[in-house]
Structures are given as structure tokens and as C-alpha cells.
Amino acid sequence: MQRYSGFSLVKHALSHHENWQRHWRNPTPKKRYDVIIVGGGGHGLATAWYLAKEFGITNVAVIEKGWLGGGNTARNTTIVRSNYLWDEAGRLYNHSLDLWKGLSQDLNYNVMFSQRGVLNLAHTLQDMRDVQRRVNANRLNGIDSEVVTPEQIKEIEPALDTSKRARYPIMGASWQQSAGVARHDAVAWGFARGADSLGVDLLQNTEVTGFKIRDGQIYGVHTNRGDIEAQTVGCVAAGNSGVLANMAGLKLPLESHPLQALVSEPLKPILNTVTMSNHVHGYASQSDKGDLVIGAGIDGYLGYGQRGSFPTVEHTLQAIVEMFPMFSRVRMNRQWGGIVDTCPDACPILSKTKVKGLYFNCGWGTGGFKATPGSGHVFAASLAKGEMHPIAAPFSIDRFHTGALIDEHGAAGVAH
Amino acid sequence: MFYIFCPYCDERREEEEFHPSGQAHLVRPTDPESVSDEAWGDYLFFRDNPRGIHHEMWVHRLGCRKFFNITRDTTTYEILETYPMGEQPTITAETARVRREQGVQTADGGWQTVGAQPENSTLNEETSS
Ligand SMILES: Cc1cc2nc3c(=O)[nH]c(=O)nc-3n(C[C@H](O)[C@H](O)[C@H](O)COP(=O)(O)OP(=O)(O)OC[C@H]3O[C@@H](n4cnc5c(N)ncnc54)[C@H](O)[C@@H]3O)c2cc1C
Numbered sequence: 001m002q003r004y005s006g007f008s009l010v011k012h013a014l015s016h017h018e019n020w021q022r023h024w025r026n027p028t029p030k031k032r033y034d035v036i037i038v039g040g041g042g043h044g045l046a047t048a049w050y051l052a053k054e055f056g057i058t059n060v061a062v063i064e065k066g067w068l069g070g071g072n073t074a075r076n077t078t079i080v081r082s083n084y085l086w087d088e089a090g091r092l093y094n095h096s097l098d099l100w101k102g103l104s105q106d107l108n109y110n111v112m113f114s115q116r117g118v119l120n121l122a123h124t125l126q127d128m129r130d131v132q133r134r135v136n137a138n139r140l141n142g143i144d145s146e147v148v149t150p151e152q153i154k155e156i157e158p159a160l161d162t163s164k165r166a167r168y169p170i171m172g173a174s175w176q177q178s179a180g181v182a183r184h185d186a187v188a189w190g191f192a193r194g195a196d197s198l199g200v201d202l203l204q205n206t207e208v209t210g211f212k213i214r215d216g217q218i219y220g221v222h223t224n225r226g227d228i229e230a231q232t233v234g235c236v237a238a239g240n241s242g243v244l245a246n247m248a249g250l251k252l253p254l255e256s257h258p259l260q261a262l263v264s265e266p267l268k269p270i271l272n273t274v275t276m277s278n279h280v281h282g283y284a285s286q287s288d289k290g291d292l293v294i295g296a297g298i299d300g301y302l303g304y305g306q307r308g309s310f311p312t313v314e315h316t317l318q319a320i321v322e323m324f325p326m327f328s329r330v331r332m333n334r335q336w337g338g339i340v341d342t343c344p345d346a347c348p349i350l351s352k353t354k355v356k357g358l359y360f361n362c363g364w365g366t367g368g369f370k371a372t373p374g375s376g377h378v379f380a381a382s383l384a385k386g387e388m389h390p391i392a393a394p395f396s397i398d399r400f401h402t403g404a405l406i407d408e409h410g411a412a413g414v415a416h
Numbered sequence: 417m418f419y420i421f422c423p424y425c426d427e428r429r430e431e432e433e434f435h436p437s438g439q440a441h442l443v444r445p446t447d448p449e450s451v452s453d454e455a456w457g458d459y460l461f462f463r464d465n466p467r468g469i470h471h472e473m474w475v476h477r478l479g480c481r482k483f484f485n486i487t488r489d490t491t492t493y494e495i496l497e498t499y500p501m502g503e504q505p506t507i508t509a510e511t512a513r514v515r516r517e518q519g520v521q522t523a524d525g526g527w528q529t530v531g532a533q534p535e536n537s538t539l540n541e542e543t544s545s
């Protein structure tokens with residue numbers, strides 16, 4: 001693999017940047033692999049990379065029905081944070097945040113991780129209590145988090161309407177300084193390039209259409225390019241996880257909903273941080289290109305259409321204008337949707353299944369981008385050892401029958 | 417944007433008057449105390465989530481405030497029928513597949529197979545007149 005550096009940039013400038021190596025190969029599928037990952041989004045690619053790099057398992061295929069990172073990975077609003085309420089979730093997302101910090105170096109690929117901080121606003125007394133409770137829980141878990149006053153909020157984000165005149169005046173917020181944003185495509189491409197260089201086969205335009213199961217043990221998958229065998233298969237297919245589970249005769253407690261986002265025309269730098277409000281129901285940040293990156297809640301009905309309905313767009317923009325009145329005349333450039341796999345307790349599923357060797361990593365719903373490195377790391381460890389990694393273990397699918405749910409609706413409602 | 421026919425108000429109204437309320441025809445176990453954890457968990461948390469025909473409950477929240485059912489395709493978002501609580505759907509994944517393969521007559525007299533409308537839809541009549 002060609003390494004990227006300041007020096008390589010200068011060297012390639014001499015040949016007008018026409019001789020850069022391709023990021024990854026386009027291999028023909030082999031008959032058999034040690035591990036198959038279904039789904040070439042950020043989580044699937046990260047899993048493959050950690051399998052190869054940390055656990056020495058390089059005979060791996062990532063099977064993707066479209067192109068790499070074209071699912072929710074390419075559609076999300078890139079917020080990275082770890083201020084979740086419960087110990088289990090805090091550990092998982094904080095493990096991920098730790099990996100984000102060194103990711104560009106580890107991958108030799110600039111994922112543009114920018115720790116510009118995240119505000120979660122409170123507009124009611126109950127909001128304030130929730131914020132305080134969550135901040136306290138975060139601090140007990142070693143997650144940096146603090147309660148800030150409207151005056152402090154004004155310092156952090158002057159564009160916000162912190163006045164008493166607002167329809168829903170801001171009473172305070174939680175503030176995680178170490179949170180921020182990253183470049184979504186670069187994350188997928190960085191993991192893909194790294195995995196490929198260690199020998200992982202990235203099979204694009206290859207759709208898994210069924211599983212090969214014998215005596216309760218998986219031994220391969222059917223695809224539109226023929227059968228491919230492996231004794232270990234990890235499904236990381238976000239909104240399509242339920243469809244895959246059905247193929248294996250399993251059912252998951254997931255519902256697939258459209259989640260929309262939109263970006264504005266590019267503006268001069270105006271937002272310093274990421275601001276979200278559960279109560280007013282919207283959030284915004286500004287990309288390095290200058291566009292406002294805006295989102296809110298899911299469309300309430302089931303949908304696999306990767307688009308949503310206009311009322312949701314309208315509500316989202318109402319919330320943004322309520323929080324930032326000065327944006328009322330900014331024009332929106334693009335709008336799109338992804339299919340998010342929402343779970344009843346707003347936490348993911350990282351789990352074995354009744355089929356031996358078949359694992360699922362899904363249910364990340366509206367908020368899995370931030371977890372990409374952590375999820376890939378603990379899932380790879382689980383696939384490599386055949387036992388769920390201790391950080392992943394509480395997220396077993398069994399919890400929907402034992403009752404040990406991890407309710408993160410407060411930390412993950414409209415906040416992604 | 418959905419334009420939804422409420423079977424109680426007997427007219428089409430805009431999506432914003434309605435609220436989706438999840439999978440239809442779920443039956444609560446009659447004696448919750450005696451069901452297994454498995455059955456109770458299934459009832460509470462596990463839904464069909466199909467790619468295709470889905471029967472779902474909606475409430476006409478800013479209208480008559482009654483619940484009713486919709487049969488809808490989750491990939492095309494096409495609403496195939498709406499029917500009151502207590503009734504069964506006339507279109508299921510099975511019958512819809514047949515209809516899609518056979519196609520339907522369109523308003524201009526043509527024959528349409530992809531994204532075919534059900535015969536009982538009055539949408540075509542409305543647009544042609
Ligand atoms: C609008 C929007 C905003 C969001 N904002 C945030 C945010 O700010 N912060 C945050 O943390 N998270 C956010 N999320 C959530 C986040 O995007 C996802 O949780 C995360 O990207 C999921 O990654 P993934 O790799 O699991 O899924 P994906 O990137 O969706 O990858 C799954 C892949 O599986 C493939 N696949 C499916 N079925 C098959 C098959 N049968 N065979 C082969 N391949 C298959 C798909 O083509 C797809 O590429 C947002 C999501 C959306 C839609």
C-alpha cells in the first residue's frame with residue numbers, strides 16, 4: 001500500500017497527481033473464506049480491518065450489494081460523541097471515541113476527526129433534570145461531560161438564540177468537549193483501503209440472497225455471483241438486517257425507518273460546535289465546506305425507500321429556525337434519507353444467533369456512525385474468538401427476552 | 417407525502433393529520449401472567465418489518481382521532497388500501513405479488529405492471545377527469 005504523507009503529496013504534484021495508486025483491488029470472489037462480513041458500510045469495513053490487523057485473520061471477504069459505504073455511512077450527519085446514560089452504552093461509545101482519536105494515524109488516512117464539542121440543549125425543568133442525571137452518570141464512567149448555563153452556551157455558540165424571548169428558552173445544556181464530527185466517506189474508505197492492503201477481499205455489487213445452513217451451523221452464503229463459503233458470517237447490514245435475518249429463519253426486534261438529513265448552501269464559518277435539542281427537535285453543525293448539516297427525527301412509518309416525507313423536512317427546519325433565527329433565509333441545497341434500523345431500547349444488537357457461526361451487528365438506528373471504530377473492534381474480537389467481547393456482551397439479542405434492556409431513548413432520541 | 421383515506425371520515429386527507437402507530441393485528445396474550453418470557457418478549461418487541469407489503473395501524477390524530485389500518489408497500493410507499501379496526505386486509509403479500517405480475521389497467525387504457533395500483537383505488541379516476 002502506498003503510504004500517504006506530506007512528502008508523497010509533493011512527489012505526486014510533480015506528475016500532476018496522475019499516478020496515485022488505486023485505493024483497493026476489485027477481486028474475483030474466492031470459493032471459501034475464514035470469515036464473511038455481509039455489508040460494506042463503515043461498521044462492516046471496520047470489522048474486516050480489525051480482524052486482519054489485530055487478530056491476524058486476513059482470509060476475509062466483505063460482501064456489499066452496492067458500493068462501499070453507500071448506505072447510512074454515506075448518509076449520516078457525522079456526529080461523534082459518547083455521552084450516553086447507562087454504563088454498558090457509555091463503555092461501548094467511549095471505547096469508540098478513544099479509537100477515533102488515533103484513527104487517522106492508524107489508518108494513514110485523514111478521517112478529519114474534529115473534536116469541536118457537542119451541546120445537548122435543555123428547554124424545560126424536566127430536560128434540565130435529565131441533563132444533570134446524564135452528566136453525572138457520564139462523569140462516574142469517566143466520560144467528559146458537564147452542565148453549562150445559558151451564558152456559557154452563548155460563549156460556545158453565539159449564533160444560538162439563548163434569549164428569554166425564544167419560544168422555548170434555553171435553560172442549560174450538557175456539553176461534551178471531546179465530541180465532534182468526522183468525514184463519513186473517509187472513514188469508510190480508510191477502513192476499506194487498510195483492510196484491502198492486509199489481504200481482505202472487498203466484493204462490491206455482490207448481494208447476499210440466502211444463507212447455507214446445515215445442522216444449525218452456517219457454512220456459507222448465496223449471492224448473485226454464486227455461493228461463497230465460510231464457517232463464520234457476520235451481518236452488518238443496518239436497515240436491511242431484518243431482511244437478512246429472515247433469510248436465516250430468524251427474527252430481529254428491529255424496525256426500519258427512513259431518517260432524513262439536509263444540507264444548506266455553503267456559508268462562511270458561523271457554527272463552532274454541534275448543537276442538538278431533543279425538545280425543539282432538531283440539530284445542526286457546519287461542515288468544513290461551509291454547508292449547514294441539519295437533521296432531526298425519523299419518519300414514523302416503516303420504509304425501505306431511502307427517502308422520507310416533506311412534513312418531516314418542514315418540522316426539522318422549523319426547529320432549526322427556532323434555535324438559530326438568523327438561518328431563516330438560508331437556502332437548502334440537498335435532502336436525502338437513509339434506512340435506519342431502530343431497536344426498542346435505542347441500543348444496538350451485537351450478538352450470536354441460534355445459528356452457530358452466524359452473528360449480527362445491527363440496530364444502531366439513528367446513531368451508529370460515532371461507534372464505527374468501536375463496533376468494528378469489539379465485533380472483530382467476537383468473531384475471532386467465538387465469544388462476545390465483554391463490551392459487546394450486554395448487547396446480546398437475548399435481552400429482549402430476559403428484560404435486561406439498556407434504555408437510551410433519552411440520550412439517543414433526536415440526538416444522533 | 418401521503419394522501420390518506422380515512423375509512424371513518426370517508427375522505428382523503430393529508431399525511432400531517434395522521435400518525436403511524438406500528439404493526440397492525442397484534443394480539444395481546446390473553447393471560448400475560450402465564451406466558452413464557454419468550455412469548456412475552458416476542459409480543460412486546462418483535463415486529464414483522466417486511467420489505468414489501470405491510471399492514472399497519474394509523475391514527476387520524478387531527479381528525480376523527482380514530483385508529484384504522486393501512487396496507488402499504490414499504491419499498492414504493494404505495495398505499496394499497498385502508499380499512500377500519502376489526503376488519504381484515506383484502507390485499508396481502510401473496511395477492512399483491514399476483515397483482516403486480518399480472519398488472520392492471522391504467523386510466524389511459526394502458527397496461528401497467530410495475531408499481532401497479534389496486535383496482536379498488538379511485539386515484540386513477542380522479543386524475544383522468
Ligand atoms: C440521515 C442520517 C443521519 C445520521 N446521523 C448520525 C450522526 O450524526 N451520528 C451518528 O453516530 N450516526 C448517525 N446516523 C446513523 C449512522 O449512519 C448508522 O448507524 C451507521 O452509519 C451504520 O453503519 P453500518 O456500516 O452499520 O451501515 P451502512 O453504512 O448502512 O452499511 C450497511 C451496508 O449493508 C449493505 N447490505 C444490505 N443488505 C445487503 C445484502 N443482502 N448483501 C450485501 N450487502 C448488503 C448495504 O448496501 C450497506 O452498504 C445517521 C443516519 C442517517 C440515515
Ligand SMILES: [Zn+2]
Pocket residue numbers: 422423424425426476479480481482
Ligand atoms: Zn378520520
